Amino acid sequence: MIKKYLLLLGLVGAILGPLKAAYILLPMEHNEQKDHLKAYGITYWVLNKGIEAWWLLNYRGGSFAFEHNKAFEKECLTRGVSYEILPDAQFNNILNQIASPEANMEAMKLEKAPKIAVYSPEVDAKGLSVQPWDDAVTLVLTYAEIPYTMLYDREVMGDKLAEYDWLHLHHEDFTGQHGRNHRGFRSHGWYEESKTRSEELARSLGFNKVSELKLAVVKKIRDFVGGGGFMFAMCSATDTYDIALAADGVDICAEIFDGDPEDPDAQSKLDFNKTFAFKNFTLAESPFERAFSNIDVGRMGRNVSPDQDYFSLFDFSAKWDPVPTILTQCHTRTVKGFMGQTTAFKKQYLKTSVLILGENKAIGEARYIHSIFGKGFWTFYGGHDPEDYRHRIEDPETDLSLHPNSPGYRLILNNILFPAAKKKERKT
Incomplete structure (x- = not known):
């Protein structure tokens, strides 16, 4: 009986294909991502493979997500990028949370790696x-x-x-x-x-x-x-x-x-x-x-010392103003000046x-x-x-391996991935 049950499971597996987690999430919070800069590179690499990705604006620092694939997981490990594996249900719950009218978040689909x-x-x-x-x-x-x-x-x-x-x-x-x-x-x-x-x-x-x-x-x-x-x-x-x-x-x-x-x-x-x-x-x-x-x-004439030289990023409405929200995604709202x-x-x-x-x-x-x-x-x-x-x-x-979590450099990379976003009509 047990052998027949195992055989049945094997036949079902052969028909449906191997069971696997649905999505890889690249968290972009301050303390959850080992290398913020290379996370953009991973996302670009996935897009360049012809796979769409999600940019979860204002969710955990502006996280990225894409379909799970062993090759993608291996690439994250190779490049030293922190990631989480999420089943379908958990990822759909995240999308529902983001879609709530009360949440200043938006799920932006990334379609194609820009040249x-x-x-x-x-x-x-x-x-x-x-x-x-x-x-x-x-x-x-x-x-x-x-x-x-x-x-x-x-x-x-x-x-x-x-x-x-x-x-x-x-x-x-x-x-x-x-x-x-x-x-x-x-x-x-x-x-x-x-x-x-x-x-x-x-x-x-x-x-x-x-x-x-x-x-x-x-x-x-x-x-x-x-x-x-x-x-x-x-x-x-x-x-x-x-x-x-x-x-x-x-x-x-x-x-x-x-x-x-x-x-x-x-x-x-x-x-x-x-x-x-x-x-x-x-x-x-x-x-x-x-x-x-x-x-x-x-x-000359800037009345600010280097240790006090910071600028602040504006906080935009992700659902109503997705473009400036994309460009200001960061794990901090205060960036060191230069x-x-x-x-x-x-x-x-x-x-x-x-x-x-x-x-x-x-x-x-x-x-x-x-x-x-x-x-x-x-x-x-x-x-x-x-x-x-x-x-x-x-x-x-500058040796960027010494600054893998640089907020100032993240702003540059926001602009680089920006053209990959599926265009939505501005609501204001």
Whole structure:
């Protein structure tokens, strides 16, 4: 009798297939996830396999979930990512809990791994960056094992952006002023090499000046966003992008940068209707200033000490405003501040259409902002490296294995997975 019962169970198992747990959950709370950054990489890897995933907004720190698979479980173990195995009933209970009108949570379906491009200068023969500084986005993409393609002016002008869903603007100067590095670094070999290389690239693409090439690149990126792309920028790539748009057709470069004097009436000719984020700003008067304009709060005059420098993330309604909720998912609402050539944005120069995601309210600065342009989205994040407070040119790059739970780096990865989310109509 027992043998017949076991045989029957075997036949049922052969028909139904092996019994298994239904879902893997990657908890994203402060103390429950060993490596927050690599958890994004696991989720991207699953999406890249053609498997949909869930982003459980505001549930246990913004957890991820996907169908259980032994290969997925093994990958979590290999990468050191904390996970839990949930049966169908338990996962459905979680979805029901999230769906409750009283819960400020939302279950967002992730459908497809976005194709990622990083706008960054060309590398040398050894594959190393030609610039003497690193980039937080490429650091965290590499650490999280998320694939990306590097492209620069030649590829942008060749209309390669259409092949990608998401674009990051590396620490960059889109105004053609070579990072305003002349005063501090003109005696450094890398500065002259970079300047010469930029000028040769501009000429090879049919432009007389670097500023003219950069303006053309900025317009290509604008069209990419307007057509439905996702653009993310940090540090000086934020304000210089908008300055270049506002200065369309106006020479704002001093003679030390491009060989001829700037337009003396440049300020009055700026067109703020063309910008993404900023309005009514004033260009820097001296070419020897490090700042490009008064948009940036600057390194000097910030009345805050490093140990007190934090910014707060806004708490949005997950069901009514899922986009900003996605972008602010974190295991803490307070994030350590960090500086850069562009550190943060003065609120009085933000357009009314700009949504502030993170701010230091005590000193009146916006650190993390976002909005819509056409059919696409853009996000600006002030500062250079979330885990190096005062990162300087020629400093060594940050070792992210020492910061696997970095809240500041999590914000970058929120933007990277954002295009994978199934679009819902905004309710407000």
